[in-house]
Amino acid sequence: MDDAYSVQVTSADSQESDGLERLLALKDADTFLVADGWGDLKGGADGLFDHDTRLLSRWVLTAGGARPSRLSSGVSQDNVFFTCDSTNRPLPPMGGRSAPAGVLHIERRRFVRDRRMFERVRMTNHGIEDVLLPLAFDFAADFADIFQVRGTLRVQRGVSDPPTQDGRRVTFRYTGLDGLVRTSCLAFSEPPARLSGTRAEFMFSLPMGRRIDLFVECGSEACDAPDETRFRLHALAARVAMRTRRRRGASLRGPRSPRFNDWLDQSRADVALLTTDLPTGPYPYAGVPWFSTPFGRDGIITAWQMLWLDPSLAKGVLTYLAVRQATEVSAFQDSAPGKIMHETRRGEMSALGEVPFGLYYGGVDTTCLFVALAGAYARRTGDFDLIRKLWPNLIAAVGWMKNYGDIRGDGLISYQRGADTGLSNQGWKDSEDSIFHTDGHFPKGPVALLEVQGYAYAAWQAMADLAETMGDERQTEWAQQAERVRALVEDRYWMEDEGFYAIALDGDGAQCRSIGSNAGHLLFTGLPSADRARRVTQRLLSAEFRSGWGVRTLATGQVRFNPMSYHNGSVWPHDTAMAAAGMARYGERRAVSLLLGEIYAAAAHFHLRLPELFCGFERLPGEPPIAYPVACLPQAWAAGSVFLMLQAALGVSIDAVRGVVEIDDPVLPAGIDRLNVTNLKVGDGTVDISFQQMGLHTVVVPRRREGPVSVRTLA
Template sequence: MADADTDSGWKTIAPQSAPDDYHIEVEKSLVDQPLRTLKRDDLFGVFDNYGDFRGEEHGAHGLYFHDTRFLSRLEFRLGGKPPLLLDSVVLDDNSALIVDTSNADLHVSAAPAGAAPVGMELPRETLFASRLKFLWEDAAYERILIRRFGGPGLTIPADLRFDADFADLFEVRGDIRLKRGTLSATVVDPATVRFSYVGLDEIARTTTIQFEPAPDELRPLGARWLVDLTERDRATILTRVHCAIGDAPAADPPSPIAAYRGLRRSGRKRTAALRQVETSNEMFDSVLGRSAADLEMLITKTPHGLYPYAGVPWYSTIFGRDGLITAIELLWIAPAIARDVLLVLARTQATEVDEAADAQPGKILHEMRGGEMAILGEVPFRRYYGTVDATPLFVMLAGLYFRRTGDLETIRSIWPNIRAAMGWITDWGDPDGDGFVEYHRMTDRGLANQGWKDSHDSIFHADGRGAEGPIALCEVQAYVFAAHEAAALLADALGEPGAEAHAAKAEAIRTAFEDRFWIEEMGCYALALDGRKEPCRVLSSNAGHALFARIAAPDRAARVAKLLTGSRFFTGWGIRTIAAGEARYNPMSYHNGSVWPHDNALIAMGLARYGHKAEAARVLHGLFEAATYDELHRLPELFCGFPRRRKRGPTGYPVACSPQAWAAAAPFALLGAAIGVDLDHAAGALAIDRPFFPDFLDSVRLPELRLGSSAMTLAFHRAGQDIAAQVVARSGPARLVVSK
């Protein structure tokens, strides 16, 4: 038993092995101090606002590469003291972090030869130290510029303290490992330190730190420069931290100057269309700009193709569900992202039964990890398929993508994967043959809940009892309905058999869904059916996804819309995951009362599709204003579901990822829903359905929207209670159709 905490009287219990839902152990909140995040492909850094990190003390801080923390400590000292912070900013395009500081008041009691006199005081704000930090390829770079403004010439020490723990990301999240590999730190030469770790997986991981100029003193855990400012007023220190995996010698990374030039030349081509949207509201433009930059940062080169990693710090890897929903949110404006997501998930689709990975033939990937614990099987996520919704979402996205682009070549290339996914839905996903797709983990090490609300306590009955599996989730049946509709469309386009059968199956699912999931006395769809086919009579945001997938009857959709935008669900910032007053409602929980931007975006898309445009605009307004309270104007993964209070912003969630891909995509999905954009390649039409703007928007200009060989640039302006659409530029035969 753990010792009692003598101050509080509470006992601290040491965590045992990883819990069954692999939740994140929390001792340090990610919102207790500002964080600065940089990411480049599989390398990312989480810094404090000084540009330092103290990972062993402060949780998520560190430099990470392939799910491992390659540098856990990096602290800068000037004159032996932490400097005073002046400014700390991640550039608007997320390319670099710039931190400006000055010296603290210094009392120099001893000095080396040539330094200022012993006993001299150096007033604060005499020295300026600026840190420029960026990532390129497999290395993190920093330039420290120290300048003297007035005062006597002097020599002053500048220090960097560093360490590498090579903690697996799941260790950082709170898992306890009883055994670890072998770690060493070596001074290689006067300008280089190398940390080496050979894990229990027998894979070598190395962190090499190089300095220019060489420090005056170099130790395995620290470097010191005696910065001579007697004859000059500035000095520069350059560092390069290179991460490598495996024993093969790696090519030296480029110099800091060459790397920075490469970074600036790399451009932002993958999200160019997103950055061209302009509105009448500068703050909303800032929110859209940050979202576009976050998506550019999260889209990653993988061995399987480009993919939007889910989020930093906990989910910087391929997640099937997250990538699919991100692609759906952006489809109207950036369809190429959907193509890449489909191709990557087709290449990683399960082909055989693997109980440890919850894999069955045709199933779409949930999560892929490359750290030591995943390689050793200490966590089951090396290639893990424990998700019930990614497979129907994959087929649904394929249908939406084809309707949007007419790209039959891509659809033909993944048609075997679509057929395999539909086979999983029909067979493995519905083992009892009742027409509903259910989940039940194959071993006790998998995720207990396998929808997007995958916390261990997120699926329950009205009295608070946890639902026993196999569980059929409300939103999953909606996705399966949409998947059959998509499969019918694609089979017909390819001249393949089965289109009529898929259309008939979709209609059968719609009928069964309305019969079994609608709860009249609630005026809403049930959260789920448990293993005894008993409905979970809980008011949840999951019901809003029935509108998103268009399975809901119009009259029932209207009742759901009223509920979701009423006081039990709508906080003023957004729609809660669970309505206030339900058995497990807790506005501080991960899934039982919090507000998730992506959840709200999908619901708003559904509201708009059923004509509830004012309600969709209300969701957009709330989330926009929530983003304005973030210093970077960014929507996080989630925030707490407390009601909106005057003169203050939303309450943060302690371990929310920021940035998070599907949250970054949400403003674009919400804007598309408000405008009512619908692009149909086969019809050759760009349709605008009943545009409705929230009060903060008077005009919107959309970039060149492409539809086959056609392109249109559109402008929208408020005219009283009406929104007028104007074609600014066009080419090709596509038609513009506006419904009011």
């Protein structure tokens, strides 16, 4: 089952069913590879990257001077292996005879491990005669920084030395403007008949019924000669490491819905793929290809989505971010004491300061989310040893909220970038055109986003809840601050005529009255009154927002609405999940089930792997959702969305301090009559829980139970 991979196309000349050639990704730690369906790299958005530098920019296989005819390709269900099956086109005459098309099976199988690519090219002759196969690889290493690959122009670059070769290896060398020497070594198990700095040519004799394997490796360091033993040992290590990450925490299964189970498995595998085990613990990188690095906001939200099943992610995220908490004011980095990191990079351009993202703090919401996640983690796990360790960081974080985040002194968290190189918008909708007034003009700063005030409310509440355990006398002060934020939001953001909240306040305190999905995040924090939450929910579920594939980021009819935009009318699975979880907080479980069904339907059209976002066009009978062409795939908080939505639908709340799993009015997704949660750890106890549809009701049945844990079903 782990070796199964999805079929993408049936011939080399056909396009993907959605009209776009998809790039397929592999990742291990800080190394990732994206290639087309043949496994080729052509110097576009693809390549083998290590620590934000492209080590292999071109890698194209030809057989008999032509690209093979592709039969199928894809990534294994556990995200470890890429495999492309192809066959030959007619081969040129060799010794007076030529082999017809379709007699050779050419399989490319690869994985990424220990900062290098491992590839096996297996050639099998299924014809009735011996065949001479000319096989060639064209290659290059441009050492481009990830921001160059994304389109950022550089006036100057470092120096690339001419490639060197020694019979079966080619070594590339680049000295960057930062003074670092970066190398890339490409090695073959067999010496090519001809080898240059850009091409390797082989001539393989294939007797009928026989096969030959060629092994290739590429990484930042020189290696021993590739061979079958190295390939097998590293492949086993890669698979074991991935299996370990996938099996962390509790598991979910729907026994009578194999397709639904496949979605759960794919989503869990995608979270595992993107999770890197750092010295501080596991950290889910944001997404491949553009965001394969620790992001503060993305890591926190992904960890929150997975918290009820796997708290280890939250622990790793909190610990990593605490170590990188800002201690000084820097306009270039958008930092101030106590602020939590937005993004970190390790490429040449970041090291030189050509971009500010080496260690960048330009996220206005991350600090609030950091504190709120710490509170949620403490309740979920009872791990107050970690909270004590992080307490100085949490105090510093709320210090930033009070002293630096509240730029205008009005009790609201706002932002205004420190330097022109930074992000102009610093919430999760961080594209330049995502925040605007109803006539389309952009607000002057400082801007106070709606959802950020919800995160701040949750942060102050978390500190008040933790204060008693930590012996801090400021419990009452923090609780009062949370209520002040609630009152400010209800007073200044609510638009009675719209029955909705304004997306932001501008620098003059005027409402940006655009109608956006940001209000769904406010529901997630529990800030709105019950009546206003009901009205917001009704509108989020209306045709203005619901495309039929989830919730749009911007309501139809708004001045900048564009279903093909990044943030102004597209559908982001994590955004829909946050809104659904917020609705559930106010008892709207049926709405969660409805939205979960729509996201599931969208996932089915994307080979069960939800992209970062897709277009917000209306769902039409028999038509698939329309892809956003440069969305990250996989992407961490898109993969984690199903787990947050399932928690919301099932009404699960875990309090490890009391050793209780509370379940409030559970609802199963449409078409799913049973769902099993196994190995759910609560404090020192473990429990399995079965949810089963019985008529109009969902019945909760605790199964295996070990240790001091109880399951309580609320009326």
